[in-house]
Amino acid sequence: LKTEALSALADAGTTKDLESARVRYLGRSADLTEIKKGIRDLPPDDRKAVGGASNRATKEIEAALAERLAEVAVSEREERLRAEAVDVTLPGVPYPKGSLHPSLRIIDEVVDFFVGLGYRVAEGPEVETDYYNFTALNIPPGHPARGMQDTFFLDDGLVLRTHTSPVQVRTMLSQEPPVYIVCPGRTYRRDSDPTHTPMFNQIEGLAVDKGLTLGDLKGTLAAMARHVFGEDVKVRLRPSYFQFVEPGVELDVSCFVCGGSDPNCKVCKGAGWIEMLGAGMVDPAVLSEAGYDPEEYTGFAFGMGPDRMAMVRYGIPDLRLFFEGDLRFLQQF
Numbered sequence: 510l511k512t513e514a515l516s517a518l519a520d521a522g523t524t525k526d527l528e529s530a531r532v533r534y535l536g537r538s539a540d541l542t543e544i545k546k547g548i549r550d551l552p553p554d555d556r557k558a559v560g561g562a563s564n565r566a567t568k569e570i571e572a573a574l575a576e577r578l579a580e581v582a583v584s585e586r587e588e589r590l591r592a593e594a595v596d597v598t599l600p601g602v603p604y605p606k607g608s609l610h611p612s613l614r615i616i617d618e619v620v621d622f623f624v625g626l627g628y629r630v631a632e633g634p635e636v637e638t639d640y641y642n643f644t645a646l647n648i649p650p651g652h653p654a655r656g657m658q659d660t661f662f663l664d665d666g667l668v669l670r671t672h673t674s675p676v677q678v679r680t681m682l683s684q685e686p687p688v689y690i691v692c693p694g695r696t697y698r699r700d701s702d703p704t705h706t707p708m709f710n711q712i713e714g715l716a717v718d719k720g721l722t723l724g725d726l727k728g729t730l731a732a733m734a735r736h737v738f739g740e741d742v743k744v745r746l747r748p749s750y751f752q753f754v755e756p757g758v759e760l761d762v763s764c765f766v767c768g769g770s771d772p773n774c775k776v777c778k779g780a781g782w783i784e785m786l787g788a789g790m791v792d793p794a795v796l797s798e799a800g801y802d803p804e805e806y807t808g809f810a811f812g813m814g815p816d817r818m819a820m821v822r823y824g825i826p827d828l829r830l831f832f833e834g835d836l837r838f839l840q841q842f
């Protein structure tokens with residue numbers, strides 16, 4: 510019986526096999542256990558011999574079992590490590606990668622350009638008070654110009670800012686002149702079609718100093734247009750109107766796709782020029798409202814739409830593509 514048990518243990522290759530061998534040879538209904546149970550029924554002379562032999566057999570089997578268990582544990586562990594081994598030299602699985610959004614590319618280029626000129630980047634809240642969005646910009650309550658802004662009104666006299674121009678006022682109130690800032694940010698209007706989305710980006714600019722003129726405005730924006738759209742781009746100013754500037758202008762850039770000469774050009778539609786942004790000399794009323802002396806300081810301001818600029822530069826027909834986060838769209842830029 511002992512020999513059989515020992516050879517079964519030697520043959521058992523896994524912890525599980527060893528456990529069944531233990532149950533079979535040492536368990537409650539194992540032959541050896543039965544023998545021990547039967548000892549008390551034996552004639553007294555035989556009890557000692559049988560008892561001693563069966564105890565020795567038990568000890569030997571237990572010792573062999575413990576030894577085999579230790580051996581098997583080692584080999585099972587090695588086996589597991591082999592199976593779980595990771596080849597750290599294999600190349601990783603790349604995550605799908607996005608890319609910079611076309612609007613963000615324009616914003617970065619424009620902001621970089623102005624930072625290079627010494628402008629500071631300023632920010633303001635997207636939930637704005639009626640005062641900063643309108644009144645301080647020379648658009649008093651009840652003024653018809655308010656109705657043209659497609660404003661999202663919130664409770665308590667708050668609005669979603671319809672432009673980044675309130676940052677002009679906040680900046681002037683927070684510091685003394687001279688001021689040179691650019692302010693990229695999100696703006697909101699109740700408007701939705703292929704070329705308008707309720708949320709869109711603007712970049713505001715404001716310069717206030719002694720002796721600034723419309724010539725400074727034009728030269729600055731011409732340099733910006735060359736930086737973003739190419740060295741050959743020309744600009745022109747057209748008269749326009751915004752309540753917070755006087756005079757107000759719109760800036761066009763010459764069509765950088767067809768050089769301004771192709772009547773079938775898709776970008777400028779044969780006009781030779783592309784409307785780019787609104788600008789003007791800061792209205793003295795706005796300077797005064799912000800606590801600056803309009804006799805001493807003059808300034809110019811401008812506001813542009815980087816989403817629109819990206820559509821023009823990359824030939825994107827539908828603004829709604831900008832907001833879908835589709836990698837097939839984004840990876841093209």
Ligand code: PHE
Nearest residue numbers: 672674751787788810811812
């Ligand atoms: N805030 C104007 C708009 O959103 C743009 C602008 C900014 C015009 C600064 C003039 C000066 O239409």
